[in-house]
Structure formats: C-alpha cells, structure tokens
Amino acid sequence: MKDGVNNYARKANRTYLLVLIVxxxxxxxxxxxxxxxxxxxxxxxxxxxxxxxxxxxxxMGLLVAMGIAFMEINIFTRWESYPFRRFILxxxxxxxxxxxxxxxxxxxxxxxxxxxxxxxxxxQSIPEFLQTEIFLSVFLYLILFSILxxxxxxxxxxxxxxxxxxxxxxxxxxxxxxxxxxxxxDLQASTSIAERLGHAQxxxxxxSSFQLLTEGIYQHNATIYQFVxxxxxxxxxxxxxxxxxxxxxxxxxFINLIEQKQxxxxxxxxxxxxxxxxxxxxVVTVTEIRTVKKDIVYHGDVLNTCARMLEQCNLLRxxxxxxxxxxxxxxxxxxxxxxxxxxxxxxxxxxxTTIYEVTSLTI
Numbered sequence: 015m016k017d018g019v020n021n022y023a024r025k026a027n028r029t030y031l032l033v034l035i036v037x038x039x040x041x042x043x044x045x046x047x048x049x050x051x052x053x054x055x056x057x058x059x060x061x062x063x064x065x066x067x068x069x070x071x072x073x074m075g076l077l078v079a080m081g082i083a084f085m086e087i088n089i090f091t092r093w094e095s096y097p098f099r100r101f102i103l104x105x106x107x108x109x110x111x112x113x114x115x116x117x118x119x120x121x122x123x124x125x126x127x128x129x130x131x132x133x134x135x136x137x138q139s140i141p142e143f144l145q146t147e148i149f150l151s152v153f154l155y156l157i158l159f160s161i162l163x164x165x166x167x168x169x170x171x172x173x174x175x176x177x178x179x180x181x182x183x184x185x186x187x188x189x190x191x192x193x194x195x196x197x198x199x200d201l202q203a204s205t206s207i208a209e210r211l212g213h214a215q216x217x218x219x220x221x222s223s224f225q226l227l228t229e230g231i232y233q234h235n236a237t238i239y240q241f242v243x244x245x246x247x248x249x250x251x252x253x254x255x256x257x258x259x260x261x262x263x264x265x266x267x268f269i270n271l272i273e274q275k276q277x278x279x280x281x282x283x284x285x286x287x288x289x290x291x292x293x294x295x296x297v298v299t300v301t302e303i304r305t306v307k308k309d310i311v312y313h314g315d316v317l318n319t320c321a322r323m324l325e326q327c328n329l330l331r332x333x334x335x336x337x338x339x340x341x342x343x344x345x346x347x348x349x350x351x352x353x354x355x356x357x358x359x360x361x362x363x364x365x366x367t368t369i370y371e372v373t374s375l376t377i
Contacts, residue, residue: 039075
C-alpha cells in the first residue's frame with residue numbers, strides 16, 4: 015500500500031508540474047501578445063526579434079513553472095509548519111528570485127541569439143535591462159500571476175475542484191438529485207483524548223491523523239463534504255464507488271497508515287488514534303445555499319442513516335459498519351468480507367435497517 019501511495023504522490027506531482035507549465039506558458043504568451051499591442055519597447059524591435067518573442071516567452075514560462083513546482087513539491091511543503099507570515103515571506107522571496115533569474119536568462123538568450131551580442135556584452139547589459147520598462151512589466155505581471163495562481167490553488171485545496179466546477183457552472187443553483195455514497199469517519203474516544211492532551215495538542219493530534227487520511231482522499235478520488243471536529247464526511251458517485259470499492263479501500267488504507275505511524279503517534283501524543291466508520295449509499299438532494307457565502311449541501315435520509323450507523327459502532331464495538339446495499343457490492347470480491355451484524359430500528363427511522371460489519375481480507 016505504501017508503494018501505491020508513493021506512486022500516487024509521484025503522479026500527483028507530475029500533474030501539478032504539467033498544470034503549472036501550461037498556466038505559466040499561457041500566461042507568458044498572453045503577456046507578449048497583449049504588450050505587443052501597446053508596449054513601445056516591443057513594437058520597436060525588428061521583425062526577427064518579434065518572431066522570437068513567443069518562443070522566448072514559452073521558455074520563460076517553462077523555467078518559472080519548473081522552478082516553482084520544484085520548490086512547492088520539495089521545499090514549500092516543509093515550510094508550512096512555520097508561522098504564516100514567515101512562510102509567505104520566504105515563499106514569495108523565492109518566487110521573486112526565480113522570476114528575476116528567469117527574466118535575466120531569457121534576456122541573455124535574446125542578446126546572444128537575436129541581437130548577436132557576445133556573452134560578455136550581454137552580461138554587462140543586465141543592470142541596464144533590469145531598469146527597462148519591459149523587465150518591470152514582465153516582473154510585476156508574473157508576480158501578480160503567481161499570486162492569482164496561488165489563490166486558485168488555495169481555493170481548490172479548501173473546496174475541492176469538483177465543488178468549484180459545479181459552482182461555476184451553476185450545477186447546484188437549483189436542487190438536484192444525485193446517487194451518492196457517503197463515508198463517515200470519526201475518532202473513537204475523542205473526549206478522553208482531548209481531556210488528556212489539551213486543546214492545542216489535541217488539534218495537532220487530529221491534524222496529524224487527517225494528514226494520513228488526505229493521502230487516501232487523493233488516491234481514491236474522494237470528494238470532501240466536510241470536516242467537523244474529529245469527524246470527516248467523504249463522498250463518491252455511487253457508480254464509481256461500487257465499481258472501485260473506493261470507500262472501503264480508503265478506510266482500510268487509512269487504518270493501515272495509522273498502524274505504520276503508530277510509533278510516531280505514541281511517542282508524540284501517548285497513543286495512536288482509532289477511527290470508526292460507516293458507509294451508506296442512495297439518492298440525496300444537492301443544492302447551493304446562499305448566505306454570507308455560498309455552500310453546497312446534501313440533504314436526505316442517506317446522511318441521517320449513515321450518521322446513525324456511525325453511532326452504532328461504539329455500541330456494537332465494531333470499526334466499520336455498512337448498509338445492506340453496500341454489503342451487496344462485496345459478493346464478487348475476495349478483498350473484503352461482510353457479515354450481518356443485526357437489524358436495528360435506528361433513531362429517527364420507523365423501518366429497521368440491516369447493518370453489516372466489513373473486514374479486510376488483505377491486511
């Protein structure tokens with residue numbers, strides 16, 4: 015499983031690099047096209063130089079994107095534990111340095127290949143170039159462009175790309191029915207752990223736990239509905255959940271990761287977390303709530319039933335409970351086993367619900 019997570023991390027990094035390259039190359043080329051319409055310094059260069067501007071701007075985009083991607087993947091993630099102001103100061107200082115370096119390298123290429131200057135003369139011209147309108151324009155443009163991309167990335171990290179796309183397209187401006195599968199995950203014995211650790215240390219305990227959960231969220235393409243305290247609610251389209259068994263795989267991968275990190279949790283917090291979970295599927299209503307901010311919410315018996323099933327985990331001393339439809343998915347797999355626990359009249363429901371315990375046969 016660890017190799018699978020590492021493979022996914024490499025794939026995610028490649029995707030992030032590709033997105034950055036496309037964004038910066040497109041942004042740099044857009045800058046050239048717009049500035050050729052109005053910037054005097056670009057309009058006064060000869061035809062050969064103008065024809066070289068787009069290839070050079072593409073190189074500029076590649077250089078900056080690859081530099082920022084390298085720093086994001088290898089350096090910036092390590093700095094996220096720093097105080098926010100220090101993190102922002104360090105991050106944008108590095109970005110400014112990379113943009114300046116990229117501009118200088120492209121200027122040297124332009125001088126060598128287009129203006130046929132010697133390397134010595136090109137290097138001597140750098141201070142003069144740094145005072146030109148074209149450098150200041152490119153520099154400020156790429157700084158603002160980087161801030162914009164960072165804002166978009168932050169919004170995607172908070173809301174998830176699916177929610178953003180749905181909101182932009184107005185998909186949920188009116189109530190829509192969708193067939194979804196929900197996974198509720200909750201920390202066991204949370205009250206006693208919080209009392210023992212205190213608020214600050216308990217928050218770090220939860221954060222460390224959910225960082226492990228995040229790996230599974232990405233790997234199994236889950237959509238985050240919400241994090242509430244020490245509980246996470248994730249969802250999938252039912253067809254995808256049934257085909258891939260992603261909710262079950264995510265839960266057991268998460269438990270396996272916690273076991274691998276047990277020494278860290280024990281040394282740092284005195285104990286490792288234990289999580290219970292419930293999975294249910296069915297048709298829910300999805301709509302957009304407009305108050306101080308827009309939010310996408312889900313309504314329906316599926317969520318109520320899943321929450322009641324989660325409550326039964328403690329009473330029945332089970333780690334993972336699923337509903338009858340979810341248990342039916344497991345008839346053709348050798349990876350999981352479902353055993354009927356009992357039928358219960360869950361609080362708030364008149365009809366009894368059949369609950370199954372699921373165990374993994376591969377751990």
